[in-house]
Amino acid sequence: MPIATINPATGELLKNFEPHNDTEIGAKLDLAQQAFEKYRMTSFPERSRWMEKAADILEQEKADFAKLMTLEMGKTYKSAIAEVEKCAWVCRYYAEHAAEFLADVYVETDATKSFVKYQPLGIVLAVMPWNFPFWQVFRFVAPALMAGNVGLLKHASNVPQCALAIEDIIQRAGFPEGVFQTLLIPGAKVADLISDERIKAATLTGSEPAGISLATACGKQIKKTVLELGGSDPFIVLESADLETAVAVATTARMLNNGQSCIAAKRFIIQEAIADKFEKLLLEKYHALKIGDPMQPETDIGPLATPDILQDLDQQVQTSVNSGGKVLTGGKPLGDRPGNFYPPTIITDLSPDSAIAKEEFFGPVALLFRVPNIDEAIKLANATPFGLGASAWTTNSQQQQRLVNEIEAGAVFINGMVKSDPRLPFGGIKRSGYGRELGIQGIHEFVNVKTVWVK
Incomplete structure (x- = not known):
């Protein structure tokens, strides 16, 4: 090469x-x-x-x-x-x-x-x-x-x-x-x-x-x-969460580095009771993101690093659709300009048991899943070969303790975005x-x- x-x-x-x-x-x-x-x-x-x-x-x-x-x-x-x-x-x-x-x-x-x-x-x-x-x-x-x-x-x-x-x-x-x-x-x-x-x-x-x-x-x-x-980090939002803050952080956590981060939130696991509102607010945030020249201060999303990464990501999105997923926004490369640009994308209705749902998406694509309760949220969070980081949102202290103890990851952040910090150890488990x-x-x-x- x-x-x-x-x-x-x-x-x-x-x-x-x-x-x-x-x-x-x-x-x-x-x-x-x-x-x-x-x-x-x-x-x-x-x-x-x-x-x-x-x-x-x-x-x-x-x-x-x-x-x-x-x-x-x-x-x-x-x-x-x-x-x-x-x-x-x-x-x-x-x-x-x-x-x-x-x-x-x-x-x-x-x-x-x-x-x-x-x-x-x-x-x-x-x-x-x-x-x-x-x-x-x-x-x-x-x-x-x-x-x-x-x-x-x-x-x-x-x-x-x-x-x-x-x-x-x-x-x-x-x-x-x-x-x-x-x-x-x-x-x-x-x-x-x-x-x-x-x-x-x-x-x-x-x-x-x-x-x-x-x-x-x-x-x-x-x-x-x-x-x-790699990582396929879960972002769990339970009913007691501060929803507005969680959605704002969810947008940042998925779009960080144009979506190309091992510890980016990739699978959004939302409790049914608040799922409709979360989805609506997330769509609004995504539609407000500005795509363009990464040198400009107003730009939120720049290009993916290489044409191969763009092609691989698009293939994953198409596979998701063929596997039953529904694209709420985005879903296709931006062909109206030079460069490796892919729009912020949200996919719902994908079966968590499908092979594609367990893969890492290295770009600005969010997978949304709905669960009835914390038990199913933890089960789905762990249903991946990866174990790098996890972000979970709840104001219930008992739920916080369960999430910390039961999520299989090298780091669990409660009511915050997963990030590295020189003062704290960083790394993963599993694959x-x-x-x-x-x-x-x-x-x-x-x-x-x-x-x-x-x-």
């Missing part, structure tokens, strides 16, 4: 990149290993100073980085600005807390002293997606580098300029040469990289097939992995992956948890 910047709003080819050849890849691996031998000995104050500088660069140049994201993958410029600001936040968070998170933990035993020590593993390969081209990388970079590891990035092939910009940020922040490098390579090269003994672990955010491929390659080499894969990013749990994923016993 070509490594190129193609504007998804216009289809225009902006820039081509020559993939790194085997010699160049080998040189980057050599440099990364040499960098690790020295970098692992640096102090937390040194790493924190560099990480804070990276945050400064992100904040000072956020307009340029946001424009780059919008040009390469089509997210609205205003959401791209927010993404850069969040990257600065995660850098500052780990700059401040890494020493505390990785401090020796003393344990009383029969030894004179015994404690747990956290030490870096070495080179960690990060295989990252296009949908949040800065955030996905920085939520890996901040904890991994603060722990003393070094990183190699294999980014999605449609965001090469974002990948190179991130490498440049790390270098300008003062981190030693080779601590973080971008590899412009196709996905087919990943398995070969994993087989190199210098790479000690890998992390991937992406599709199920990509996760399976990476985990298989790492399993053969007995190397640690963290996977954050949404394993391991955690962010929080103290995230920085512990790629370290040697060493037991020390002295007498």
Whole structure:
């Protein structure tokens, strides 16, 4: 596949990149290993100073980085600005807390002293997606580098300029040469990289097939992995919910990033007693959304990232209709303009037992289901191979407790939208992956948890 910047709003080819050849890849691996031998000995104050500088660069140049994201993958410029600001936040968070998170933990035993020590593993390969081209990388970079590891990035092939910009940020922040490098390579090269003994672990955010491929390659080499894969997150609204607020958040939660988010609300599970009103209000919200040039501040919905994504999403919508679903609004690509535009779409009357109802829709398409009570809501929420996040709306405390305890997901948000936060662990269960990013749990994923016993 070509490594190129193609504007998804216009289809225009902006820039081509020559993939790194085997010699160049080998040189980057050599440099990364040499960098690790020295970098692992640096102090937390040194790493924190560099990480804070990276945050400064992100904040000072956020307009340029946001424009780059919008040009390469089509997210609205205003959401791209927010993404850069969040990257600065995660850098500052780990700059401040890494020493505390990785401090020796003393344990009383029969030894004179015994404690747990956290030490870096070495080179960690990060295989990252296009949908949040800065955030996905920085939520890996901040904890991994603060722990003393070094990183190699294999980014999605449609965001090469974002990948190179991130490498440049790390270098300008003062981190030693080779601590973080971008590899412009196709996905087919990943398995070969994993087989190199210098790479000690890998992390991937992406599709199920990509996760399976990476985990298989790492399993053969007995190397640690963290996977954050797809999601078909439920958005449950029960009778006692604040309906107006729930509908407003439901619109944002589905349309985030033009609908291209693993943790976007995708299946709306509404109690029968309020379903008609919810549907009416949601339709009004969808009809008010403005589709257009993602660089313009008034735009709510930009293009999908690639023509293939547009085609796949439309095929899923047509399959839903053929399976008994009813389209309330949208349902067809916008053919009156260039670019990969798909309108906000609502589908009802789809049987939750149909195969298509269990798939992930990666675009601005909402599936609406009606249930009589909380029991059926939880049952339907869990009737998916995924388990990333869930949002549930009720003011009843007993119902809240049941939803927290019984929904099968890595995160449950009550009366709020599912989102990632540097202070909280993020990840899924079932086919949404394993391991955690962010929080103290995230920085512990790629370290040697060493037991020390002295007498």
